[in-house]
Amino acid sequence: MSNRKTEIRFTQPMVTIEREKLAQWQLSKIEKNRIKIETGVRVVEIGAGWIKTNSNKKIRFCYLIGADGAASIVRRSLKIPSKNISIALQYLIPNTSFCRLETYFNSKLFRSGYAWIFPHKNYTSVGCVCGSKYLSSKDLQKNFHIWLKRKEIDFSRGERQAFPINVDYRGHQFGNIFLAGDAAGLASELTGEGILPATISGETVAELILGEIEIAEKKIKEILSIHNFHKKTVNFFGKLGYLQGVAFQLTALLLRHKRIVKIFLEKIY
Ligand SMILES: Cc1cc2nc3c(=O)[nH]c(=O)nc-3n(C[C@H](O)[C@H](O)[C@H](O)COP(=O)(O)OP(=O)(O)OC[C@H]3O[C@@H](n4cnc5c(N)ncnc54)[C@H](O)[C@@H]3O)c2cc1C
Incomplete structure (x- = not known):
């Protein structure tokens, strides 16, 4: 099959938002007279009821929420392994000629992952993601460059970013220590x-601490139902090996039907 045939492209009617803007909006919601925020500080050690920062400051806690991302020190202090990791890499290129959000499924290059072109106001994010159990970060990078070359996308002036994404959920409450987002x-x-599960799980953890258990459990159940559906879908495609291309073709054919697209999107989001 030609490359054209083994690759499936989706364009979506969506909008993008910059992380910094989202974070600024979130910060604006915080009651600053009740909450103290310290930036540029790292937690370097965690003990029973205390944390230590890189400025050697010891802070005691009644509750600790680890919302510290894929390599969470809070998660590590709980000795919770992170075996199931995805790798995402992207170039932020100063090219604003792309006008639609596009995702490309190409099982030869990205296995059950995909590549994307996400236009923003002043730049375009061109990236890809794949589970580390299917492709090493080195191979993902190599395949991504093949794909960029085929698409004739110039990334030479782009800012490269590559990070793990933690998809290995093993619980969110461990006594008085909680995990949210990628840390969980x-x-x-x-x-x-x-970003969405991080936002909702952060809210959920706050509700758990405030004793709003019923509301919190309903939300976490919903997040986990979507999380598990996504996991099963990837495992299904992952087991198909190189037949993934055929499976994606069939999926693409099915997705031409509006009703199926509606059901699919409801399940995904
Ligand atoms: C290239 C790439 C593109 C992505 N694109 C999307 C996308 O389009 N949409 C989407 O929904 N998701 C996307 N993701 C995934 C998304 O970024 C993460 O799932 C999300 O940011 C998780 O949020 P979080 O708050 O849990 O962790 P993070 O956003 O990683 O935030 C963790 C915070 O904790 C801080 N921290 C870490 N360690 C310490 C420490 N020891 N002490 C103090 N602070 C610490 C960090 O500095 C950081 O501020 C992408 C990921 C990557 C890598």
Whole structure:
């Protein structure tokens, strides 16, 4: 099969938002007279009821929420392994000529992952994601460069970013210590997206601490139902090996039907 045939492209009617803008908006919601925020500080050690920062400051806690990303020190201090990791890499290129959000499924290059072109106002994010159990970060990078070359995308002036995404959920409450977002492994194994589960799980942890157990449990159940559906989907495609290309073709054919697209999107988001 030609490359054209083994690759499936989706364009989506979506919008993008810059992380910094989202973070600024979140910060604006915080009551600054009640909450103290310290930036540029790293937690370097965690003990029973205390944390130590890189400025050697010891802070005691009643509750600790680890919202510290894929390589969470809080998660590590709980001795929770992170075996299921996705790798995402992207170039932020100063090219604003792309106008649609595009995702490309190409099982030869990205296995059950995908590549994307996400236009922003002043730049375009061109990236890819794949589970580290299917491709090493080195191979993913190599395949991504093949794909960029084929698409004739110039990334020479782009800012390269490569990070792990933790999709290995093993619980969110451990006594008075909680995990949220990537620290809890709540990002999607299928799409690599983790901003929404991070936001919802952060809210959920706060509700748990405030004793709003019923509301919190309902939310976490919903997040986990989507998380597990994505995991099963990836495992299904992963087991197909190189037949993934055929499976994606069939999926693409099915997705031409509006009703199926609706059901699919409802399940994904
Ligand atoms: C290239 C790439 C593209 C992506 N694109 C998307 C996308 O389009 N949509 C989407 O939904 N998701 C996307 N994701 C996934 C998304 O970025 C993560 O799932 C999401 O950011 C997780 O949020 P978080 O708050 O849990 O962790 P993070 O956003 O990683 O935030 C963790 C914070 O903790 C801080 N921290 C870490 N360690 C310490 C420490 N020891 N002490 C103090 N602070 C610490 C970090 O500095 C950081 O500020 C992408 C990921 C990558 C790598």
